[in-house]
Amino acid sequence: MLAGLLGASALAGAACSTKDGAGDSPGAAAGSREAGGGPNGDGPGAGAEPIDAGEPAAACPRPFDVSGPKAGLNEGFTAGGQARAFHLLLPPDSFTGPRPLLFAFHGTTETGSRFLARAKLADFAARGFIVVAPDAVGNGTFWPVWDAMRAPGTESQPNADVALFDRLLTCTAASYAVDKDRVFATGHSAGGIFTNRLLRSRSSVLAGGIVGSGVFDFTASGEATPLEPMLVVVTWGGDNDTYRGTTPNGVSVPAFSFVEQASLASKHYAADANVAHARCRGDNLGHAWLPLNDWFVDLLLSHPKGTPASSFALPQLPPGARAACSVDPYELARLPDMTCPSTTRAGCTEACQLFADCAVENRTVGPSLQGELSKIGFTQASCAGCVQRCQAGATTQTDAAALSCFSTRQAAATCGPGIEGATPLFQAINECCKGRSGSNLCVDLCTTLNGNSVAKAFFPTCQQIVP
Numbered sequence: 001m002l003a004g005l006l007g008a009s010a011l012a013g014a015a016c017s018t019k020d021g022a023g024d025s026p027g028a029a030a031g032s033r034e035a036g037g038g039p040n041g042d043g044p045g046a047g048a049e050p051i052d053a054g055e056p057a058a059a060c061p062r063p064f065d066v067s068g069p070k071a072g073l074n075e076g077f078t079a080g081g082q083a084r085a086f087h088l089l090l091p092p093d094s095f096t097g098p099r100p101l102l103f104a105f106h107g108t109t110e111t112g113s114r115f116l117a118r119a120k121l122a123d124f125a126a127r128g129f130i131v132v133a134p135d136a137v138g139n140g141t142f143w144p145v146w147d148a149m150r151a152p153g154t155e156s157q158p159n160a161d162v163a164l165f166d167r168l169l170t171c172t173a174a175s176y177a178v179d180k181d182r183v184f185a186t187g188h189s190a191g192g193i194f195t196n197r198l199l200r201s202r203s204s205v206l207a208g209g210i211v212g213s214g215v216f217d218f219t220a221s222g223e224a225t226p227l228e229p230m231l232v233v234v235t236w237g238g239d240n241d242t243y244r245g246t247t248p249n250g251v252s253v254p255a256f257s258f259v260e261q262a263s264l265a266s267k268h269y270a271a272d273a274n275v276a277h278a279r280c281r282g283d284n285l286g287h288a289w290l291p292l293n294d295w296f297v298d299l300l301l302s303h304p305k306g307t308p309a310s311s312f313a314l315p316q317l318p319p320g321a322r323a324a325c326s327v328d329p330y331e332l333a334r335l336p337d338m339t340c341p342s343t344t345r346a347g348c349t350e351a352c353q354l355f356a357d358c359a360v361e362n363r364t365v366g367p368s369l370q371g372e373l374s375k376i377g378f379t380q381a382s383c384a385g386c387v388q389r390c391q392a393g394a395t396t397q398t399d400a401a402a403l404s405c406f407s408t409r410q411a412a413a414t415c416g417p418g419i420e421g422a423t424p425l426f427q428a429i430n431e432c433c434k435g436r437s438g439s440n441l442c443v444d445l446c447t448t449l450n451g452n453s454v455a456k457a458f459f460p461t462c463q464q465i466v467p
């Protein structure tokens with residue numbers, strides 16, 4: 001559908017821009033921006049072409065097929081087999097011509113309208129953007145908000161949230177004049193995760209986006225094709241960007257740091273020759289949307305679809321900005337290596353070493369499992385307690401079999417940063433403890449890990465041996 005949409009839009013001319021849309025507001029700049037817009041102004045500039053998505057009757061589900069979505073809350077929008085809601089912000093009527101479009105995806109405990117208010121995204125509408133902010137319905141698996149993170153091998157399976165994006169894009173473009181070269185996505189926290197997913201799966205239609213404190217791990221699309229030219233801005237609140245809270249379905253998060261995830265995203269996009277990359281670190285603002293909206297608007301407008309990454313130059317931040325930005329990938333120093341002491345019970349050292357390498361030394365998983373790791377016997381500087389606990393408790397023949405398995409897995413493991421870097425530990429526990437409810441070690445580990453509602457999704461074996 002999207003390939004056809006873009007193919008048709010390439011043939012569309014200015015004559016198609018008769019739908020409700022935008023240009024420069026006479027009072028928006030008080031003479032500081034040229035009428036009609038330009039690379040740094042409020043408009044797309046001369047020659048902007050609208051997406052030719054046809055009429056609402058063909059592009060929109062009922063009842064939006066009659067007159068399309070309206071400003072404010074829209075409910076009952078069918079996509080991916082679900083009835084969805086979204087909030088629509090329109091630019092002032094004084095704007096004319098094809099308008100830039102921004103999709104905005106909210107965080108864990110929000111709605112689209114609440115995210116619009118928190119991030120002050122009306123600033124984008126005031127500068128000529130159409131802003132679409134959908135509501136999540138809990139489609140996610142790893143994180144129960146947006147369907148953004150997928151286990152390897154499941155990335156390309158049907159995704160109702162991606163289907164919502166596709167349908168909203170065509171329906172909005174059929175109802176309003178949307179600049180085909182300036183369609184962007186953004187989101188914060190859970191919405192930042194989904195923004196990563198869309199940037200990695202819809203680069204054919206997106207000119208870019210702003211990833212606000214979003215997890216990067218497991219957001220791949222499953223497609224091997226390289227990204228098409230885009231602008232991607234990775235942001236986070238600073239070293240104290242940590243989320244704590246409870247999701248609407250009761251998943252409780254003791255602490256989740258987004259700093260390492262920002263580094264992973266920054267390095268990934270910076271390494272892609274087609275991507276113009278920038279990253280912005282807040283001045284220890286916590287888990288927050290960076291207050292740089294006007295700067296973001298200028299940045300997005302200056303980088304329409306197809307702009308070569310080689311021509312990208314990062315503009316200066318406004319005076320007093322509580323952030324620092326760069327085009328360089330964000331490198332995060334490794335935590336110190338931990339070496340577990342030897343023990344007379346075969347496999348205990350190796351099992352604890354696997355936890356140390358993949359979890360304690362991991363800046364994403366470590367904070368999330370800090371309480372559980374402490375119960376198992378770890379401190380930030382030592383795994384001696386883990387080895388002693390294993391030595392004292394893993395006394396059965398089933399324990400010996402489990403420990404032998406852990407030793408084999410640890411010898412072959414390559415741990416790394418992020419959630420994906422902890423996968424060898426997840427796989428080891430799920431394999432080595434499978435069917436071994438008679439293992440004191442496995443029962444102890446699983447009882448502890450089951451106490452963390454976020455971890456449950458990664459340890460299905462633990463749900464079986466310790467229901």
